[in-house]
Amino acid sequence: MSNVTLDLGGRSYAVACEDGQEAHILGLGRAIDAKLATMNLAGQSEARMLLFAALLMADECHELKKGGTQSPSPAGPDLGEALEKLAGRLESCAVRLENGPATA
Secondary structure, eight states, X not given: OEEEEEEETTEEEEEXXXXXXXXXXXXXXXXXXXXXXXXXXXXXXXXXXXXXXXXXXXXXXXXXHTTOSSOOOTTOXXXXXXXXXXXXXXXXXXXXXHHOSOOO
């Protein structure tokens, strides 16, 4: 396992990934950060900020899958699927961050 640091919305996140996947994960992080930069999220919590970015990216992936008008990414056909999976994970993280730590 390897670790990379993603800078998203002015915050840093350490993310574990498989060896050899570092550049790919960093590229996904840059795509998410670029999405965040286009949104006016001043005053939003970290969780909501990431949730909105994940939802927008998931919507873009959905449009691409159903043959929408958005142009495919030059990074390759698997990027949409990877972003959709990442968006789902980010959404789960955002929900957990908003709800606080689970109690046993």
